[in-house]
Amino acid sequence: LPPEERLGFAVVGLGELALHQVLPAFGRAKRCRLAALVSGDADKARAVASQYGIGRENLYDYKAYDRLADDPAVDVVYIILPNSMHLEFTSRAAAAGKHVLCEKPMATSAADCEAMIAACEKAKKQLMIAYRCQYEPHHREAIRLARSGELGPLRLIEATNGQNQGPPGQWRHRKALAGGGSLPDVGIYCLNAARYITGEEPSEVSAQVLTDSSDPRFAEVEDRIAFQLKFPSGVLADCRSYYSAHESRRCRVMAERGWIDMDPAFSYQGLRMKVARVERGAEHVSEVRLPSPDQFAAEMDHMAERAARGERPHTPGEEGLQDQRIIEAIYRAAREGRPVPL
Numbered sequence: 592l593p594p595e596e597r598l599g600f601a602v603v604g605l606g607e608l609a610l611h612q613v614l615p616a617f618g619r620a621k622r623c624r625l626a627a628l629v630s631g632d633a634d635k636a637r638a639v640a641s642q643y644g645i646g647r648e649n650l651y652d653y654k655a656y657d658r659l660a661d662d663p664a665v666d667v668v669y670i671i672l673p674n675s676m677h678l679e680f681t682s683r684a685a686a687a688g689k690h691v692l693c694e695k696p697m698a699t700s701a702a703d704c705e706a707m708i709a710a711c712e713k714a715k716k717q718l719m720i721a722y723r724c725q726y727e728p729h730h731r732e733a734i735r736l737a738r739s740g741e742l743g744p745l746r747l748i749e750a751t752n753g754q755n756q757g758p759p760g761q762w763r764h765r766k767a768l769a770g771g772g773s774l775p776d777v778g779i780y781c782l783n784a785a786r787y788i789t790g791e792e793p794s795e796v797s798a799q800v801l802t803d804s805s806d807p808r809f810a811e812v813e814d815r816i817a818f819q820l821k822f823p824s825g826v827l828a829d830c831r832s833y834y835s836a837h838e839s840r841r842c843r844v845m846a847e848r849g850w851i852d853m854d855p856a857f858s859y860q861g862l863r864m865k866v867a868r869v870e871r872g873a874e875h876v877s878e879v880r881l882p883s884p885d886q887f888a889a890e891m892d893h894m895a896e897r898a899a900r901g902e903r904p905h906t907p908g909e910e911g912l913q914d915q916r917i918i919e920a921i922y923r924a925a926r927e928g929r930p931v932p933l
């Protein structure tokens with residue numbers, strides 16, 4: 592689309608993800624353009640604004656944020672703040688008459704997620720949670736193939752997403768800001784994948800946490816967590832996330848007559864996919880080669896397209912709420928040492 596037809600986005604919070612992934616992605620997007628920046632750091636905001644050609648009149652701090660209501664250049668607000676701030680900044684954006692694209696995890700409690708949905712409904716604005724993998728070709732192919740029946744019924748999903756998350760002192764290690772540790776931050780990709788690959792909602796969860804709380808990073812939030820989801824059709828998803836080992840981001844789906852393997856599965860780029868098919872008793876493994884377009888450009892373009900038409904996005908607030916409800920059940924299962932029905 593030409594610039595004047597693209598939807599204008601305000602990016603809120605100029606941290607790692609915004610600076611290194613989201614802002615550059617506007618250069619690859621087709622339906623949206625960067626229109627404003629919101630930051631608590633005026634010097635950084637000015638420097639970033641001059642780099643991206645954003646005028647002073649389109650720079651806001653967190654207090655002036657509500658004045659976005661009077662900025663006709665902004666249609667969508669993209670919230671890239673610590674998790675516990677998502678509720679406040681979504682509600683204020685909706686009240687200012689803007690659509691909201693909000694980073695995952697949606698919030699730090701199911702109650703906050705519900706309030707975010709209500710705020711956007713009241714303002715008649717769209718709300719999308721930035722589940723980038725759901726807009727990515729390898730994951731879309733995995734969904735298609737898994738649900739097509741070509742490999743027979745699905746039996747097991749194995750998913751792991753983890754990384755070494757240091758140094759101590761960052762907001763991800765503070766429960767009040769993050770809501771939890773590796774589970775809501777990176778384990779959520781495994782949970783969300785198990786749901787979109789099966790197309791089902793889990794009926795029961797079990798979980799185990801292992802955290803060395805003498806490590807200053809883990810005084811408040813969990814490090815390693817394993818969780819299992821039982822789905823009504825009989826699929827068992829076995830998932831893991833962690834904050835204390837070298838990164839690994841993989842997903843494998845086992846079906847009666849084959850498997851789908853993505854390794855890495857949850858990275859920003861370089862995804863690889865293999866599929867095994869059993870035909871007349873012999874296994875054939877092939878590599879599936881697909882393009883790897885910018886995941887952030889793809890999700891922002893989706894939001895722009897749906898918001899322009901006044902339609903619900905593919906990953907609306909309800910998608911984030913459902914993950915948050917399951918995350919709360921996973922923590923309960925770990926705490927109580929027993930399976931929790933959903």
Ligand code: NDP
Binds near residue numbers: 605607609629635672
């Ligand atoms: P950072 O800590 O790098 O950036 C967060 C930014 O939020 C800060 O730079 C700051 O921006 C602003 N901020 C406002 N108040 C605070 C506060 N009290 N403490 C810290 N920062 C504050 O975090 P990330 O960019 O890694 O993560 C931001 C969000 O994006 C999270 O919700 C995270 O889960 C999500 N995320 C999603 C990813 C994905 O793949 N979809 C990957 C990484 C993160 P300023 O200085 O401009 O005010």
